[in-house]
Amino acid sequence: xxxxxxxxxxxxxxxxxxxxxxxxxxxxxxxxxxxxxxxxxxxxxxxxxxxxxxxxxxxxxxxxxxxxxxxxxxxxxxxxxxxxxxxxxxxxxxxxxxxxxxxxxxxxxxxxxxxxxxxxxxxxxxxxxxxxxxxxxxxxxxxxxxxxxxxxxxxxxxxxxxxxxxxxxxxxxxxxxxxxxxxxxxxxxxxxxxxxxxxxxxxxxxxxxxxxxxxxxxxxxxxxxxxxxxxxxxxxxxxxxxxxxxxxxxxxxxx
Amino acid sequence: xxxxxxxxxxxxxxxxxxxxxxxxxxxxxxxxxxxxxxxxxxxxxxxxxxxxxxxxxxxxxxxxxxxxxxxxxxxxxxxxxxxxxxxxxxxxxxxxxxxxxxxxxxxxxxxxxxxxxxxxxxxxxxxxxxxxxxxxxxxxxxxxxxxxxxxxxxxxxxxxxxxxxxxxxxxxxxxxxxxxxxxxxxxxxxxxxxxxxxxxxxxxxxxxxxxxxxxxxxxxxxxxxxxxxxxxxxxxxxxxxxxxxxxxxxxxxxx
DNA sequence: ACAAAAGTGTTGTGAATACACCCATGC
DNA sequence: GCATGGGTGTATTCACAACACTTTTGT
Numbered sequence: 001x002x003x004x005x006x007x008x009x010x011x012x013x014x015x016x017x018x019x020x021x022x023x024x025x026x027x028x029x030x031x032x033x034x035x036x037x038x039x040x041x042x043x044x045x046x047x048x049x050x051x052x053x054x055x056x057x058x059x060x061x062x063x064x065x066x067x068x069x070x071x072x073x074x075x076x077x078x079x080x081x082x083x084x085x086x087x088x089x090x091x092x093x094x095x096x097x098x099x100x101x102x103x104x105x106x107x108x109x110x111x112x113x114x115x116x117x118x119x120x121x122x123x124x125x126x127x128x129x130x131x132x133x134x135x136x137x138x139x140x141x142x143x144x145x146x147x148x149x150x151x152x153x154x155x156x157x158x159x160x161x162x163x164x165x166x167x168x169x170x171x172x173x174x175x176x177x178x179x180x181x182x183x184x185x186x187x188x189x190x191x192x193x194x195x196x197x198x199x200x201x202x203x204x205x206x207x208x209x210x211x212x213x214x215x216x217x218x219x220x221x222x223x224x225x226x227x228x229x230x231x232x233x234x235x236x237x238x239x240x241x242x243x244x245x246x247x248x249x250x251x252x253x254x255x
Numbered sequence: 256x257x258x259x260x261x262x263x264x265x266x267x268x269x270x271x272x273x274x275x276x277x278x279x280x281x282x283x284x285x286x287x288x289x290x291x292x293x294x295x296x297x298x299x300x301x302x303x304x305x306x307x308x309x310x311x312x313x314x315x316x317x318x319x320x321x322x323x324x325x326x327x328x329x330x331x332x333x334x335x336x337x338x339x340x341x342x343x344x345x346x347x348x349x350x351x352x353x354x355x356x357x358x359x360x361x362x363x364x365x366x367x368x369x370x371x372x373x374x375x376x377x378x379x380x381x382x383x384x385x386x387x388x389x390x391x392x393x394x395x396x397x398x399x400x401x402x403x404x405x406x407x408x409x410x411x412x413x414x415x416x417x418x419x420x421x422x423x424x425x426x427x428x429x430x431x432x433x434x435x436x437x438x439x440x441x442x443x444x445x446x447x448x449x450x451x452x453x454x455x456x457x458x459x460x461x462x463x464x465x466x467x468x469x470x471x472x473x474x475x476x477x478x479x480x481x482x483x484x485x486x487x488x489x490x491x492x493x494x495x496x497x498x499x500x501x502x503x504x505x506x507x508x509x510x
Numbered sequence: 511a512c513a514a515a516a517g518t519g520t521t522g523t524g525a526a527t528a529c530a531c532c533c534a535t536g537c
Numbered sequence: 538g539c540a541t542g543g544g545t546g547t548a549t550t551c552a553c554a555a556c557a558c559t560t561t562t563g564t
Contacts, residue, residue: 187517212517439545467534
């Protein structure tokens, strides 16, 4: 490995895989595509695709997100690099190194993207069967990361439409964490954090059809939560985040 | 991008870059190598190298770490994936996608690795001149990440030798964060977290040559800090961690 | 009237801060 | 003795959890 002979090695393919989440009706859902061909024909897989020669992985991820969701404007969506999966045997066909990204969207349209996706669908995160490649692990890593970031960032608003109620924001937390939160305390905490949300003066909206109309809020410009909004100590908590060595990994091609 | 023609695209090189930190005498230091050839001849760069065809990026990172530090046993060291840098123009020679790793070590030997490193040295993190490629950014990202993880994990012990005093542990925090901490409170916080450290019964050691001998501790088996040990609100705090799009990136070849 | 959902108030407990103070050692 | 660093105690402040209660809507 001295010089820079481009063809010194078997080439590596570099791809992106997308773990796209949304919260709909109190259920955490992930965007998945059904594979039409081997390997893993018939299995669900994460959307993704090759990084093109002149784009960065981040650019490729946003391009794939647009193709896969069919959304016209994907520029405002939250998209964040998760980690890279590079086990040599991730993909039986060839050596594929995949940079995984996590995306969060509000009120998703049914996909059927304009892109090449065979059949893209939103499926509930809980109770997913085994996915193709190591996509189970990627999706689980993404879920863990999103759950953790809700604690110390204002990320939750990325799941919400431009105008939302505090109840809806709370439901994001409860859905991602899988725990119930105390409404008065949640409310105080959110409002006490400057820049997390800003109230829209006159606006209000009914949420469940019944009950008092709720005030509407917009996402603020803050990005961090100080102090954090910690989830109640319940689960044994994975806690030791992504390690270096033991990282299975795989990738999915959508086209 | 339909099939799987291995040579459909200009090949991507996949490399690892290492941001290796240590704390010596209250100074945060990074392991860097001096580049002997263009591009960036004479500049300092992160150690790193190609991922070989049959190894994962994590395996490659640990191999490079051993080569670069010259340490016989590198298996116990903390090594963790940071993120991947993939801007198309990172390296002027060809398309290089680099998976960056962060490593932490205690009381480092002077490098001069058995490896191929031209001239590897520990340099103080503060006041580093511009590094080769986008290694400035990688190193800054790594520093930010380590600082953040000290808050909510037991990572600090990775900077310490097998037996250490609480004063030394505190110095790790102070050095990485660049802030002073209250000793009594730090002590209570650490001891109140079960599994963070465990005292070695009879042992004690002088630290500064003067003063009362300090009790010795070993790293415990805990991995998370609940509740976290937050750094005093001071710096504007980058807070919004790695985003997707704006990620310059580069790589360094050591051989 | 009742249910459902938003919103407010209060109170007790625990944690973090900011100190003051004592102990052991080298010089 | 004094400087240096380890170790203990304590009071104030702050944040949070828990829960009772009021308000506004639809049925």
